[in-house]
Amino acid sequence: MSRITFYFGAILAGVGIFYFLTTGSVHPTSLIPLGFGLALVVLAKLATSEDASKRKLSMHIAVTVGLIGFLFPGFMAARDLIKSHGGEIPLPHPAATHEQLTMALLCLIFVLLCVRSFITARRSGAI
Numbered sequence: 001m002s003r004i005t006f007y008f009g010a011i012l013a014g015v016g017i018f019y020f021l022t023t024g025s026v027h028p029t030s031l032i033p034l035g036f037g038l039a040l041v042v043l044a045k046l047a048t049s050e051d052a053s054k055r056k057l058s059m060h061i062a063v064t065v066g067l068i069g070f071l072f073p074g075f076m077a078a079r080d081l082i083k084s085h086g087g088e089i090p091l092p093h094p095a096a097t098h099e100q101l102t103m104a105l106l107c108l109i110f111v112l113l114c115v116r117s118f119i120t121a122r123r124s125g126a127i
Contacts, residue, residue, distance in 0.1 A: 002044045002045075004113055005044035006040070006041055008066070012036050013034045015103060016032065016033035016037060016099075017031075019033075029096070030095075036107070040110075043061055043062040069104070074101075074108070080096075
């Protein structure tokens with residue numbers, strides 16, 4: 001699971017850098033996925049420890065980071081989309097909304113994969 005965590009961290013970092021560069025490099029909030037991605041990369045590295053308790057702790061922190069990365073951007077994007085529903089009010093920052101949706105979707109997939117992995121480990125007696 002640490003390899004998947006590393007890949008999702010790298011993808012999130014890429015999303016943050018991509019949106020930062022494509023929006024003119026003037027909106028530092030577009031680097032939020034980069035921060036989440038770097039956190040996941042560090043946690044993935046820590047999850048390669050020989051100590052099982054350190055691995056478990058690192059992965060539980062990583063899934064918490066992923067859950068936060070799903071909830072907050074997902075809420076903000078949903079709020080903007082609901083406000084602009086019907087086309088009466090345009091999206092205030094379409095690139096930001098797209099980035100939030102992208103981050104929320106990636107983090108949701110990551111969290112679901114982690115939960116599936118935790119359930120599988122529990123059933124196999126590895127935990």
